[in-house]
Amino acid sequence: MSDKFDYAGLGLKCGLEIHQQLDSKQKLFCRCPTLIRETGESTYEFFRYLRPTASEMGETDRAALEQSKLKRKYVYKGYDTTCLVENDDEPPKELDREVLGIALSISKLLKMKPVDQVHVMRKIVVDGSNTSGFQRTAFLAKDGHLDTSVGPVGVGVLCLEEEACQKIEDRGDSIIYSLDRLGIPLVEIGTDPDIISPAHAKETAQQIGMLLRSTGKVKRGLGTIRQDVNISIAKGARVELKGVQALDMIETIVEHEVERQVNLLAIRDKLLERHASACDTVFDVTHLFKETQSKVIKKALKKGKVLAILLRGFADFVGMEIQPGRRLGTEFSDRAKTSGVGGIFHTDELPNYGISEDEVRVLREAVDAGENDAVVMVADAEIRAQGAMESVIVRAKEALDGVPEETRRALPDGNSSYLRPLPGAARMYPETDVPQTEISADYFGSVDMPELLTQRAKRFESDYGLHKELSEKIVYSTYLPLFEDIMQRFADNPDITATLAVRTLTGTLPELRRDGVEVDNLEDCHFTDIFARLAEGEIAREAIDPILRAMAHNPSLNAKDAAEELGLGGIDTENLEEFIESVILERQDFVREKGLAAIGPLMGPVMAEFRGKVDGKIISDILKQKVNKYIDL
Numbered sequence: 159m160s161d162k163f164d165y166a167g168l169g170l171k172c173g174l175e176i177h178q179q180l181d182s183k184q185k186l187f188c189r190c191p192t193l194i195r196e197t198g199e200s201t202y203e204f205f206r207y208l209r210p211t212a213s214e215m216g217e218t219d220r221a222a223l224e225q226s227k228l229k230r231k232y233v234y235k236g237y238d239t240t241c242l243v244e245n246d247d248e249p250p251k252e253l254d255r256e257v258l259g260i261a262l263s264i265s266k267l268l269k270m271k272p273v274d275q276v277h278v279m280r281k282i283v284v285d286g287s288n289t290s291g292f293q294r295t296a297f298l299a300k301d302g303h304l305d306t307s308v309g310p311v312g313v314g315v316l317c318l319e320e321e322a323c324q325k326i327e328d329r330g331d332s333i334i335y336s337l338d339r340l341g342i343p344l345v346e347i348g349t350d351p352d353i354i355s356p357a358h359a360k361e362t363a364q365q366i367g368m369l370l371r372s373t374g375k376v377k378r379g380l381g382t383i384r385q386d387v388n389i390s391i392a393k394g395a396r397v398e399l400k401g402v403q404a405l406d407m408i409e410t411i412v413e414h415e416v417e418r419q420v421n422l423l424a425i426r427d428k429l430l431e432r433h434a435s436a437c438d439t440v441f442d443v444t445h446l447f448k449e450t451q452s453k454v455i456k457k458a459l460k461k462g463k464v465l466a467i468l469l470r471g472f473a474d475f476v477g478m479e480i481q482p483g484r485r486l487g488t489e490f491s492d493r494a495k496t497s498g499v500g501g502i503f504h505t506d507e508l509p510n511y512g513i514s515e516d517e518v519r520v521l522r523e524a525v526d527a528g529e530n531d532a533v534v535m536v537a538d539a540e541i542r543a544q545g546a547m548e549s550v551i552v553r554a555k556e557a558l559d560g561v562p563e564e565t566r567r568a569l570p571d572g573n574s575s576y577l578r579p580l581p582g583a584a585r586m587y588p589e590t591d592v593p594q595t596e597i598s599a600d601y602f603g604s605v606d607m608p609e610l611l612t613q614r615a616k617r618f619e620s621d622y623g624l625h626k627e628l629s630e631k632i633v634y635s636t637y638l639p640l641f642e643d644i645m646q647r648f649a650d651n652p653d654i655t656a657t658l659a660v661r662t663l664t665g666t667l668p669e670l671r672r673d674g675v676e677v678d679n680l681e682d683c684h685f686t687d688i689f690a691r692l693a694e695g696e697i698a699r700e701a702i703d704p705i706l707r708a709m710a711h712n713p714s715l716n717a718k719d720a721a722e723e724l725g726l727g728g729i730d731t732e733n734l735e736e737f738i739e740s741v742i743l744e745r746q747d748f749v750r751e752k753g754l755a756a757i758g759p760l761m762g763p764v765m766a767e768f769r770g771k772v773d774g775k776i777i778s779d780i781l782k783q784k785v786n787k788y789i790d791l
Contacts, residue, residue: 163416165355169392172353172412174363177346177384178370179321179377182257185341186320187250187294187592188243192377194324195338200235204245205332207231208284208291231332232286234323240337246289249591253278253296253318257343258595260375261298261318262605264345267369268313270302272597276318278589282581286333287322288340294589295319295346304349304365311362312350319344330498342377345370351388356409359387363408371634372610378636387411387568394419394561398580402568410572414481418574419561421480426560432530434471436554440547441466441525443535452512458537465543466535468525469554476532477506481573486557490534492576493553497545499538506532622656628664637663640682644689651693658699659689666703670710679713680706687717697721738784746788753789757781 163170185192207229234245242248253276265272280292287293295317302313321342323335347366353359363385370376370383385402389412397419402411444463447455455464469476476487487504494502505522509515527533534554536546556562565581566574609617615629622645624632632641641659648654662685671677688705691697697705701721708720715723741763742749749756760781 161355161357162413163420165416168416168420170354170416171351171388171390171396172359173349173351173388174353174359174366175346175348175386175388175398176363176366176370177319177344177386179382180257180260180343180345181375181377182254182260182343184254184256185243186254186257186318186343187252188241188341189251190241190244190341191239192342193239193338195237195239195336199237200336201238202236203233204236205231205233206286206289208286230286232289233332233334234289235326235334235336237338240340244289244337244340250294250589252593253595254343257318258597259605260373261316261343261345262597262602263373263375263608264347264370265299265302265316266605266607267372267610268299268302268304268316268347268366270299270313270316272299272602273297274597276595276597278592278594279586280589282585282587283322286335287325288320289323289337293320293322294592298345304362304369306358306361306365308354308358309352311352313347314350315346315348317346317348319346351390356412359412360405360408363405367405368611368634372614373608374639387415389415389419391416391419393423395563396580397561397563397574398565399568399574400565400577407568407570407572411568411574414572415566415574418481418484421478422486422557422561425475425478425480425486426558429471429475429558432471434469434475434558436472436551436558437468437470438551439468440544440551441468443521443524446517446520446524447537450513450517454511455513455537462537462539463543464535464537465540465547466521466525466533467547467551467554468527469532469534470528471530472532472554472557473530474506474532475557476504476534482571484573484575487534489557489576490550490553493549494536494546496549496576496578498542499536499546502534502536502546502550504532504534618656624656624660628657628660631664632660635664637667640685643682644686647686648689648693653695654689654693662702666706670703670706675707675710677706677710679710681713684709684713684717691717691721738780742784742788749785749788754782754785757785760785 179192182192184190236245243250258276262272276296276298278294278296280290281295282291283293284291296319297315298318299316300314302316303310304313321339321344323337324339325333326336327334349362349366353362367383371378376382380403383403384400385405385408387399387402387408388396389399390396397415399411399415402408442463443466444459447459447464450456450459458464476490477485479485480489487502487506490504491502503511503513505518505527508518521527521533521535522531525533534547534550536543538546553562563580565577565579567577568574611633615626615633618624618629618632619626632638635641641656641663644654644659645656667677667680684706688697688702692699692702696718701724704724705717705720708724709715709717712720738760741760745756745760748759752759757778761778
């Protein structure tokens with residue numbers, strides 16, 4: 159991606175927060191397994207209503223207050239693999255020692271300094287994603303750094319946290335959550351704002367991801383790692399973009415946020431030139447739309463009202479684009495939706511949506527809007543509509559200041575939408591149910607320092623003669639542990655090469671998946687069984703593909719039975735030699751003319767007869783022997 163902006167000139171500051179689930183046997187504060195269940199399997203359910211609590215200083219976090227504006231019912235699905243700790247009906251147990259060891263090994267890779275004592279804190283979260291209304295988190299290490307191509311990036315924070323519940327369904331007035339994910343341990347890694355460009359942000363995230371996977375103790379798959387990006391420019395404000403799951407989107411996310419802040423600052427300057435302002439009055443204009451043909455408004459009038467606000471000097475700016483496909487009016491709509499409405503209307507886009515030109519004219523007259531003024535309105539239940547208009551007034555006033563500090567949700571196209579205000583210090587307070595954990599110098603020194611994946615790839619090139627591309631492919635694959643197990647089991651067998659193992663795991667399996675084969679049915683034992691049969695000469699390399707297909711279809715099959723069902727069992731070499739001799743005899747003139755060059759063309763009919771039954775190298779060796787003998791006659 160080419161740089162669209164002069165990021166240094168704009169004063170870009172960017173940092174990452176990486177959240178990575180750890181692959182431990184037990185959850186962080188209980189002894190339940192870290193197992194994600196099928197959502198339809200729940201054995202019990204219960205519900206809660208949550209509200210924010212004040213901190214020890216008597217302050218209530220602004221983000222929690224906004225999250226609690228919608229009075230929602232939160233329904234939780236429990237399982238035989240969850241317990242009373244997840245239900246918040248029993249105090250948490252001590253911090254799991256295995257998890258602590260994994261997190262400390264990560265801190266070592268990031269050259270961080272651990273704390274002497276681990277104290278668990280409560281972070282207020284009232285969106286229902288935790289049954290208790292807070293997330294438990296512990297500060298673990300600080301003052302690390304990461305080497306990148308353009309210099310070091312500081313790593314200031316490493317925390318150990320519990321994962322939130324998994325959202326199953328949003329029904330508007332209620333949300334369904336699954337408890338299986340709650341309590342799975344994760345590390346949160348926060349960098350300093352040393353990232354200088356979108357490309358640098360991606361490189362930094364890649365480096366951290368490589369270090370995490372090097373431990374062999376992190377979960378893989380969709381949702382197990384999330385990147386939050388903190389961004390500001392010199393005249394803008396810090397914005398936290400949450401939930402960037404695709405690494406390839408980080409560059410676009412950073413670029414689009416810089417673009418948003420640049421455009422918001424430009425809009426602010428033009429609004430100030432107009433002496434723009436946001437009026438505090440909320441007008442009830444329901445009577446103006448009694449005869450409307452707008453389906454949206456007619457539906458809303460059955461249960462509510464039409465309310466409007468006046469924005470002096472905002473005409474043409476509400477409809478101005480600030481990110482690709484998103485306008486300032488979209489920002490207003492995001493704020494309005496925090497009150498539960500579906501969206502808003504504004505005069506920069508009217509007449510539209512069935513609202514007529516006459517209705518727009520009467521609306522403008524009713525609120526005393528001038529030529530340069532904009533009107534924003536909403537149609538919904540009165541309480542929601544009132545809250546929505548008040549939120550838009552706040553956001554319009556923020557537009558006069560430039561860029562508001564806020565937490566935003568990363569969207570799949572690289573844009574972002576408003577989520578909630580940035581949290582403050584009132585969000586955190588001590589957890590009194592979990593005892594502190596000591597980290598002595600001896601204990602920290604005993605924590606293993608794992609081999610980096612980059613180093614492992616080079617070792618595979620050296621030890622196994624693997625091509626660089628294949629080495630890198632397997633070390634970043636989820637099949638790395640299986641590959642290492644196969645190579646350890648069959649290290650002395652010349653027929654089981656690293657190249658064959660890598661191509662099977664990273665080449666054959668994706669091809670089978672594209673063909674619709676249920677490769678997820680295959681377990682490690684299926685692969686080790688196939689390679690064992692191959693090592694014994696019971697099957698040929700060419701049989702790997704069809705045998706894997708058969709085992710995926712029927713996982714109870716072993717490699718030997720699958721080969722026999724497919725007619726791919728080993729064959730007596732005497733029969734093979736007899737067939738090769740007959741092929742040479744049929745093409746004797748061709749063999750005399752071409753000599754050893756005839757071997758290649760002769761491979762075709764022999765392979766057609768014995769494909770999957772005999773390794774191609776064996777066929778080639780026998781052909782060479784027989785052709786040499788025939789030439790010497």
